[in-house]
Amino acid sequence: MPAIALQNFSYAYNHPKKVLDNITISIEKGSFSVILGPSGAGKTTLCLAVAGAVPHYFGGSSAGKVYVAGIHTQESSMQQLALTVGTVLQDYETQLVTMTVEEEVAFSLENMGIVPEEITQRVEEVLAKVGLTGYEKQAVTDLSGGQKQRLVLASVLATNPKILVLDEPTSALDPEGTYSLYKLLSDLNQEHGITILVVEHDIATVLPYADQFILLENGQLILNGTPESVLSFMAKKQIFAEAIPPLWQLKLMIEELATRQFASWHTEEEAIIQLGKALDEEARKNA
Amino acid sequence: MQKIAPITKLALTIFVTIWSIVLQSLPALTALIVCQLILLVIAKVGSSIYKGIASLFVFAAILAGMQYAINNDIMLAAITASKMIAMTLVFFILLATTRMQDLSAALVLQCHIPYEYAFMLTAALRFIPDFLAESKAIQEAQACRGYSPQGNVLQRFFSYMAVIKPLVLKAVTKSETMALSLELRGFGSRKTRSFKNNVTLALQDYAMLLSMILFTSYLVIQIY
Numbered sequence: 222m223p224a225i226a227l228q229n230f231s232y233a234y235n236h237p238k239k240v241l242d243n244i245t246i247s248i249e250k251g252s253f254s255v256i257l258g259p260s261g262a263g264k265t266t267l268c269l270a271v272a273g274a275v276p277h278y279f280g281g282s283s284a285g286k287v288y289v290a291g292i293h294t295q296e297s298s299m300q301q302l303a304l305t306v307g308t309v310l311q312d313y314e315t316q317l318v319t320m321t322v323e324e325e326v327a328f329s330l331e332n333m334g335i336v337p338e339e340i341t342q343r344v345e346e347v348l349a350k351v352g353l354t355g356y357e358k359q360a361v362t363d364l365s366g367g368q369k370q371r372l373v374l375a376s377v378l379a380t381n382p383k384i385l386v387l388d389e390p391t392s393a394l395d396p397e398g399t400y401s402l403y404k405l406l407s408d409l410n411q412e413h414g415i416t417i418l419v420v421e422h423d424i425a426t427v428l429p430y431a432d433q434f435i436l437l438e439n440g441q442l443i444l445n446g447t448p449e450s451v452l453s454f455m456a457k458k459q460i461f462a463e464a465i466p467p468l469w470q471l472k473l474m475i476e477e478l479a480t481r482q483f484a485s486w487h488t489e490e491e492a493i494i495q496l497g498k499a500l501d502e503e504a505r506k507n508a
Numbered sequence: 509m510q511k512i513a514p515i516t517k518l519a520l521t522i523f524v525t526i527w528s529i530v531l532q533s534l535p536a537l538t539a540l541i542v543c544q545l546i547l548l549v550i551a552k553v554g555s556s557i558y559k560g561i562a563s564l565f566v567f568a569a570i571l572a573g574m575q576y577a578i579n580n581d582i583m584l585a586a587i588t589a590s591k592m593i594a595m596t597l598v599f600f601i602l603l604a605t606t607r608m609q610d611l612s613a614a615l616v617l618q619c620h621i622p623y624e625y626a627f628m629l630t631a632a633l634r635f636i637p638d639f640l641a642e643s644k645a646i647q648e649a650q651a652c653r654g655y656s657p658q659g660n661v662l663q664r665f666f667s668y669m670a671v672i673k674p675l676v677l678k679a680v681t682k683s684e685t686m687a688l689s690l691e692l693r694g695f696g697s698r699k700t701r702s703f704k705n706n707v708t709l710a711l712q713d714y715a716m717l718l719s720m721i722l723f724t725s726y727l728v729i730q731i732y
């Protein structure tokens with residue numbers, strides 16, 4: 222059973238403008254998937270569909286089915302789904318509703334009806350997980366952007382969801398905050414087996430961690446598959462090609478012109494090593 | 509003050525508001541203000557609260573000045589300003605000494621207000637610091653574009669609207685997103701909810717409630 226499965230799912234906030242159009246997709250348990258696509262492609266809506274907010278919260282009209290951990294979302298409730306799917310909205314500030322850090326995490330647990338004695342302990346555990354130990358009494362408004370983002374994550378993780386959905390989690394973070402957030406997500410994915418579905422426009426930052434790319438455009442699923450296959454497709458068909466990381470543009474160009482094949486480049490280091498090797502080989506050939 | 513149950517403080521807020529409306533003499537209103545200031549000192553509130561109170565006094569003075577300019581009655585102006593201070597101070601006491609969650613917990617458990625509504629209030633309060641920060645940012649942005657709050661009180665008031673408008677718009681979108689995010693965090697299934705903090709009434713709460721009721725009755729009898 223896949224963690225998330227959409228079967229011919231279509232959705233319109235206001236009929237008849239389809240925002241998601243006949244999407245069929247399967248996301249395996251324990252995978253790290255990234256949704257790509259230009260602004261207005263329907264990325265946020267797809268996230269909301271997995272969380273059940275579409276259609277439970279927004280209404281609108283839909284067709285097809287969404288399954289999350291085997292649960293048919295339309296036949297469940299958002300509260301029920303919240304136990305399985307943790308969602309971090311793009312505007313994370315509005316997801317913080319209490320005054321202090323520990324209260325924020327406790328709020329999620331109170332919503333679940335956890336008894337007070339257990340709450341204290343679970344708050345500590347989850348704050349440790351996101352690296353906010355020692356900030357328990359801190360006012361939420363005094364945290365940095367990165368710390369707020371971690372706090373939202375903690376408050377979502379408190380309920381032990383199997384799936385995490387994050388909509389552009391790093392759009393307001395500096396490069397350092399972005400790096401450490403993805404490091405954390407990767408740990409949660411690798412060590413705790415949490416399935417991750419994230420919308421990210423900066424492809425280079427997710428390349429080291431992602432195992433599936435999902436490319437959307439105008440509400441349609443253009444392609445989903447390994448990062449390599451989706452990136453070369455984007456380059457070949459010139460779909461959302463401006464988002465391809467510069468190093469990959471170079472890689473794909475060399476591969477086309479020189480008929481040389483590189484292994485896939487997850488990090489700059491890998492690119493440097495492989496490019497170095499290639500240049501050495503060329504130099505030897507010419508000598 | 510922090511040991512008193514949130515519900516009692518909420519009652520205090522309501523009663524002080526009633527008293528501020530009912531009382532018409534300057535000495536009585538002044539006494540009410542002084543009592544509240546003493547309560548704040550006892551509660552050992554932080555310096556930011558005192559800053560807020562200082563600006564409250566300035567605002568009240570401006571209001572009094574405006575009213576004096578309009579109908580030339582210094583007594584009426586003073587009473588209006590004192591009423592405003594007395595009413596607003598009690599909110600400062602409530603906010604400075606009560607945690608938001610405890611307040612919402614009290615509203616749900618003791619006043620049986622539906623959880624959704626109880627939370628709206630506390631969430632609105634939670635966003636006040638954000639809005640203050642945002643209003644500063646907006647003011648700076650507008651200052652960069654040549655906006656400057658100058659001229660008489662009325663001119664200033666209208667130019668201040670230039671700051672308020674984007675703020676209100678932002679507040680509206682924020683609260684819309686917040687309702688969604690609350691549901692995404694499993695909020696709303698009231699049957700299963702727990703509260704981490706004890707919000708039950710103790711002896712001192714009943715004593716305070718009783719004296720507030722007695723005082724209000726006395727005031728009402730005095731007047732009618």
Ligand SMILES: Nc1ncnc2c1ncn2[C@@H]1O[C@H](COP(=O)(O)OP(=O)(O)O)[C@@H](O)[C@H]1O
Nearest residue numbers: 234235240258259260261262263264265266267
């Ligand atoms: N609440 C809403 N009501 C109506 N239309 C919406 C709403 N949210 C988004 N849309 C529309 O749906 C389309 C896809 O939006 P969205 O999922 O936010 O795209 P993305 O996240 O990829 O930028 C856009 O055309 C947008 O205008």
Ligand SMILES: [Mg+2]
Nearest residue numbers: 264265311388
């Ligand atoms: Mg979006």
